[in-house]
Amino acid sequence: MARTQGSRAEITGPLIRDEARRLFARQGFAAVSMRQIAAAVGVQAGALYAYTDDKQALLHELLQSHMQDLLGAWRDDPAADPLTRLEAFVRFHIGFSLDHSDAVFLSYMELRNLTPENFQDIAELRGRYEDGLHRILCDGIEAGVMRVADSRLATMALIAMLTGVTNWYREGGRLDRRRIGDVYWALTRGAVGAD
Amino acid sequence: MARTQGSRAEITGPLIRDEARRLFARQGFAAVSMRQIAAAVGVQAGALYAYTDDKQALLHELLQSHMQDLLGAWRDDPAADPLTRLEAFVRFHIGFSLDHSDAVFLSYMELRNLTPENFQDIAELRGRYEDGLHRILCDGIEAGVMRVADSRLATMALIAMLTGVTNWYREGGRLDRRRIGDVYWALTRGAVGAD
DNA sequence: GTCTATACAGGGATAGAC
DNA sequence: GTCTATCCCTGTATAGAC
Numbered sequence: 001m002a003r004t005q006g007s008r009a010e011i012t013g014p015l016i017r018d019e020a021r022r023l024f025a026r027q028g029f030a031a032v033s034m035r036q037i038a039a040a041v042g043v044q045a046g047a048l049y050a051y052t053d054d055k056q057a058l059l060h061e062l063l064q065s066h067m068q069d070l071l072g073a074w075r076d077d078p079a080a081d082p083l084t085r086l087e088a089f090v091r092f093h094i095g096f097s098l099d100h101s102d103a104v105f106l107s108y109m110e111l112r113n114l115t116p117e118n119f120q121d122i123a124e125l126r127g128r129y130e131d132g133l134h135r136i137l138c139d140g141i142e143a144g145v146m147r148v149a150d151s152r153l154a155t156m157a158l159i160a161m162l163t164g165v166t167n168w169y170r171e172g173g174r175l176d177r178r179r180i181g182d183v184y185w186a187l188t189r190g191a192v193g194a195d
Numbered sequence: 196m197a198r199t200q201g202s203r204a205e206i207t208g209p210l211i212r213d214e215a216r217r218l219f220a221r222q223g224f225a226a227v228s229m230r231q232i233a234a235a236v237g238v239q240a241g242a243l244y245a246y247t248d249d250k251q252a253l254l255h256e257l258l259q260s261h262m263q264d265l266l267g268a269w270r271d272d273p274a275a276d277p278l279t280r281l282e283a284f285v286r287f288h289i290g291f292s293l294d295h296s297d298a299v300f301l302s303y304m305e306l307r308n309l310t311p312e313n314f315q316d317i318a319e320l321r322g323r324y325e326d327g328l329h330r331i332l333c334d335g336i337e338a339g340v341m342r343v344a345d346s347r348l349a350t351m352a353l354i355a356m357l358t359g360v361t362n363w364y365r366e367g368g369r370l371d372r373r374r375i376g377d378v379y380w381a382l383t384r385g386a387v388g389a390d
Numbered sequence: 391g392t393c394t395a396t397a398c399a400g401g402g403a404t405a406g407a408c
Numbered sequence: 409g410t411c412t413a414t415c416c417c418t419g420t421a422t423a424g425a426c
Contacts, residue, residue, distance in 0.1 A: 030226035149378045157356050164355025183344045190385040
């Protein structure tokens, strides 16, 4: 913040993304100025443009790398039994969402501020993730260990329910993550008729 | 839009709210200008200030009246059996959310753009609504017709799941509302262990 | 790579005429 | 109640020095 000159490309790039993610999540993409991001990083506004084409590109990069991290971090074993896979999904999704709550919030709230091309790109990545859960439900139904009236709706309903933890979870609150995972897994198991 | 002069207070006031709600929901509070709202209504920007103190007050009024409509529209009968009450809640919440999807979206996305006082006001109203569902779950548990590990978490989880319909529902899509209500009620019934 | 300075557009809000 | 005109601020993005 007090620095005047000097080149530190290795750390400034990531820092810009970190601060932009944080600020966009807290105040909204449109409400955050490039000056504000620059101030948080400790550079002048003009310096940001050495790292990103413009504000839109910055948002797109944030959402894109988040979705890629999400897809890369999730491991599904199609050979395992569907209930085990579903439980793994539930715990993974909750944990990942809480670990990346700013990015998760951005991915739901700021899609509307993407250009059509960038929106398509992110929507495609999200669809791939949703398909992963959908496959588990279909396998579970086929195996006779789950029972839902509409697997597509159940997919959307479960993701909305699980992602909702980010709305109320506060670090150091009443419940730890393990316990939250237990509760949500119980709700999920019931919802898919696996009891 | 082409009008030059003339007073039509009766219709301009509501129109401002309608257009502001629509635009805020689609583009975000910060991204929408007062000039843009005025253009949608068919007046000049200055005319808006005859109806609202400022942009912040406009947002607050929208969220406040939405929450009051929501609370006013929901009828719970504490004397009825808990499963009947829960089903009524599920169908009501889905229907109301779809009927007021812009306002629902606003209520989740733009809380961060409220001043602290205004935020408190809206949070209090929302808490009252959540408490209503919580009471149903507690009554159901006590009556032995529901089984959840944590009634507070279940409350938040169910509301998130149900509100999620607004993320994917499109008028004239694959499913009508009755059918969507059926599917979500089945998911809910299972989640609370009522099968 | 970062700075300072700046171009240029658009923002919220107000004043005074009608 | 609405219009036109305007104040003043802030926004994104760029240019050129260091």
